[in-house]
Amino acid sequence: MDRSTQIKAMSSAVRLRVLSLLAEPQKHFGHQWSADAVEFGVCMTMIADALGVAQPTASRHLEILRQAGFITVRKHQKWSYCKRDTAAIDAYLGWLRNELLLE
Template structure:
């Protein structure tokens, strides 16, 4: 996975908001009638409404999160449903922890 794409994906507040609301889809999207939000994912239209942005804007944010591997997108008829990819998220967090803990050997002593 391209880590720079993942870092870029998490660098925007709207994308972080998407990740937060998709963490508990049942709470935020229980009103979704077309499919169970926890099992199937959340309709992109409802995500746009939750963010208070136009659907094309939400789609751009969601596409970057998809490219980063943090969400999966499933198409059903004319709708697209998004769900967090918990495995990819945990992989990224483990990588980030390792990178932040790594001794580069170039640290300056004061």
């Protein structure tokens, strides 16, 4: 994975908020009716609403998170669903700890 892309992804308060929201999809998106938020992921439209931003703005942030490997995006019919990749986030944090000689 390209670490510079991951660093860029983590450098935005909005993207950190997305990762935080997706850490507890049932809590934040339990009202999603089109698919199970935990199993399938969260609809991009609902993420945009939760952030209070326009759909294109949310899509841009989500694409950066996808490129960094921190979320997966799954299409179903006309919607796209996002799911947090905890293993990828943990690997990044481990790398960062090691780079900063914190271990």
